[in-house]
Amino acid sequence: MENELATKVGGENDLTFNVQASLDFTLIGTKLKMAFSKIGKENAFVILPGELQSAEGMTIKEMVEAINQFGKDYDPSMTSDLTQDKVEGAVTDVSSAAAKKTGNEADIRAVENGLDFNKIKIRLNQAFLLLMTGHQLEYALEIDVMLDGVFPSQAFIDVERLSLMVWNTRRAKILSTMNIVDVEKMLEDTE
Numbered sequence: 001m002e003n004e005l006a007t008k009v010g011g012e013n014d015l016t017f018n019v020q021a022s023l024d025f026t027l028i029g030t031k032l033k034m035a036f037s038k039i040g041k042e043n044a045f046v047i048l049p050g051e052l053q054s055a056e057g058m059t060i061k062e063m064v065e066a067i068n069q070f071g072k073d074y075d076p077s078m079t080s081d082l083t084q085d086k087v088e089g090a091v092t093d094v095s096s097a098a099a100k101k102t103g104n105e106a107d108i109r110a111v112e113n114g115l116d117f118n119k120i121k122i123r124l125n126q127a128f129l130l131l132m133t134g135h136q137l138e139y140a141l142e143i144d145v146m147l148d149g150v151f152p153s154q155a156f157i158d159v160e161r162l163s164l165m166v167w168n169t170r171r172a173k174i175l176s177t178m179n180i181v182d183v184e185k186m187l188e189d190t191e
Contacts, residue, residue, distance in 0.1 A: 028058060028066050030124045045074065047129035057121025057146050060087045067129070071137040080137040081168055088117050090164055091145055098162075121146045125163070128174045140167035140178050 021036035033048045058066075064084045071078045092115055099107035123144040130138035145162040165180050175182070 027070065027127065028063055028124050029056060030127060032127055042133050045131040047127055057123050060084055060091070060117055060120070060122055063122055063124060063143070067139070068137070071129070071131055074131045075133045077134065078131070078137055082137065082139060082166070087143070087166060090166065091115065091120070091162070094162060094164065126178055128169065128178065130169070138169045140169050140174050140180060141165070142178060
C-alpha cells in the first residue's frame with residue numbers, strides 16, 4: 001500500500017472501483033506524503049510521517065500558525081487544539097525539569113527568568129495530520145527545539161537540542177510509528 005489510502009466503490013459482479021491518490025510535498029521544511037481516502041461520505045486527507053529536509057528553524061508561533069492554517073485551508077470550519085501556548089508550555093516544563101535535574105543554577109535561573117521564544121528555533125522532524133471535513137484537526141508532531149545559546153554554556157552538560165512530541169491522536173499505529181511512548185501505560189506494565 002506504500003503510504004497510500006484507497007477509495008473503493010462497489011459495482012456490478014462484486015467488482016470494486018479503486019482509486020489511490022498520494023502527494024509528496026514539503027511542509028515547513030519536512031518532506032511528507034499526503035494520502036486521500038473517502039471515509040463514509042467524508043473526504044479524509046492523511047499526512048504521514050516523513051523525513052526532515054531543512055536545517056533552518058522557525059519559531060513555535062510560526063510552526064503552529066502554519067499547521068493550523070494548513071487545516072483551515074482544507075476546511076475553514078476545522079478546529080484545532082494545537083496552540084502556541086501549549087507548545088511553549090511544554091518546552092518550558094521540559095527545560096525546567098532538565099535544568100533542575102542537572103542542578104546547574106545558571107540553567108535553572110535561565111528557565112525561571114522566562115525563555116525567549118523569539119530566539120528559540122524549532123524544526124518539524126515528523127508529522128501526522130488527519131484532515132476531515134467537519135472534524136477537529138488530529139495530529140502527532142515530533143519537534144526539534146534548538147536551544148543553542150538559550151542556556152549558559154557549561155563544562156559538565158551543555159543543552160543544545162530538545163526533541164518534543166506533541167499529539168492529540170489516539171491511533172496506536174501512528175503513536176508507534178512515531179515512537180511516542182505512553183509512559184503511564186509502560187509503567188503499569190512493569191509493576
